[in-house]
Amino acid sequence: xxxxxxxxxxxxxxxxxxxxxxxxxxxxxxxxxxxxxxxxxxxxxxxxxxxxxxxxxxxxxxxxxxxxxxxxxxxxxxxxxxxxxxxxxxxxxxxxxxxxxxxxxxxxxxxxxxxxxxxxxxxxxxxxxxxxxxxxxxxxxxxxxxxxxxxxxxxxxxxxxxxxxxxxxxxxxxxxxxxxxxxxxxxxxxxxxxxxxxxxxxxxxxxxxxxxxxxxxxxxxxxxxxxxxxxxxxxxxxxxxxxxxxxxxxxxxxxxxxxxxxxxxxxxxxxx
Numbered sequence: 001x002x003x004x005x006x007x008x009x010x011x012x013x014x015x016x017x018x019x020x021x022x023x024x025x026x027x028x029x030x031x032x033x034x035x036x037x038x039x040x041x042x043x044x045x046x047x048x049x050x051x052x053x054x055x056x057x058x059x060x061x062x063x064x065x066x067x068x069x070x071x072x073x074x075x076x077x078x079x080x081x082x083x084x085x086x087x088x089x090x091x092x093x094x095x096x097x098x099x100x101x102x103x104x105x106x107x108x109x110x111x112x113x114x115x116x117x118x119x120x121x122x123x124x125x126x127x128x129x130x131x132x133x134x135x136x137x138x139x140x141x142x143x144x145x146x147x148x149x150x151x152x153x154x155x156x157x158x159x160x161x162x163x164x165x166x167x168x169x170x171x172x173x174x175x176x177x178x179x180x181x182x183x184x185x186x187x188x189x190x191x192x193x194x195x196x197x198x199x200x201x202x203x204x205x206x207x208x209x210x211x212x213x214x215x216x217x218x219x220x221x222x223x224x225x226x227x228x229x230x231x232x233x234x235x236x237x238x239x240x241x242x243x244x245x246x247x248x249x250x251x252x253x254x255x256x257x258x259x260x261x262x263x264x265x266x267x268x269x270x271x272x
Contacts, residue, residue: 008144009226009252012050013136019059019070019078020044022104024127030107031183034153035120036095039104039129047104049094051137052161053228053255056094058106059087059130060115068130078132087130088115091259094134095157104131109153111205138255145223146171147191150211150239153178154259155230156185162228163189171221175214177231179205206232206262212239226253233258 022039030036049056061068062085069087071078080086096105106129108120119129142165149159149172156176166172170191177198178184184197198210211231227249229239240256243249 008141009139011136011138015135017073017132017135018046019073019130019132020047021067021070022129022131024123024125024129025103026125027123030185033110033179033183035108035110035123037106037108037120037123039106039131040102044102044104047097049097049134051134051139052165053158053230054094054134054137055091056134057089057132058092058116059089059132060119061087061128067128070130090116093157095160107157140226142167142170144226146173146221146225148173148215148225148227150175150215150229151177152205152211152231153183158228158230160185160187163187163191163193166191173218175211177208177210206235209235211235212242215239216242220247224253228255230257230259233261
């Protein structure tokens with residue numbers, strides 16, 4: 001293939017960040033432990049999300065309040081008004097954005113008593129969320145010989161978006177780790193896709209090594225490939241080392257991200 005490395009994978013941004021106060025339009029169960037929250041309202045005007053693994057900063061209201069505190073962007077970053085308390089926040093990948101209808105979908109994993117899970121478990125139309133970003137987008141060429149996409153529940157929105165983007169004739173090998181068969185989701189794609197679901201079957205998320213084993217055991221097809229993997233931070237380090245050091249994958253063609261970390265309440269995405 002004649003396309004250069006820099007042309008095949010590149011980042012666009014940073015974009016100017018605006019924090020929006022968006023309204024819940026509907027809440028849709030996806031699996032027993034995943035709900036899809038559709039947001040909209042006047043403030044969504046101008047929102048965009050161009051990359052499959054974009055992420056936005058989601059701001060949650062205090063317990064008992066409908067609206068979150070919405071910071072303004074100053075020269076040094078987000079700024080609050082005197083007396084305002086910094087809101088709880090988490091990073092999420094937009095599952096879908098429709099500029100025609102002005103709708104933004106965010107998928108929430110229900111997994112305990114954290115601010116995001118607790119809010120999503122009780123979310124209803126008329127509730128409000130703050131959304132800031134995305135700050136930038138990663139663009140990946142559609143002419144790789146094949147794509148490796150892997151992750152746990154937190155990675156499903158990005159994997160699903162990437163599969164939807166791939167053209168007919170593209171090839172994708174996909175591994176997704178979930179709690180059990182009830183948490184499997186349906187993906188839409190034109191690509192030639194081999195999808196394997198990995199079930200924890202009672203094991204704690206972030207402890208199984210299932211994704212690492214699946215990638216290690218995979219017989220990599222010939223040709224240029226792009227690898228995108230996301231999940232628990234510690235497990236991602238082993239996968240990153242395997243791809244770069246054992247498989248010899250071109251570093252610019254690897255995107256491995258720790259979306260969350262066991263024992264950390266507000267882990268910041270670590271990407272390499």
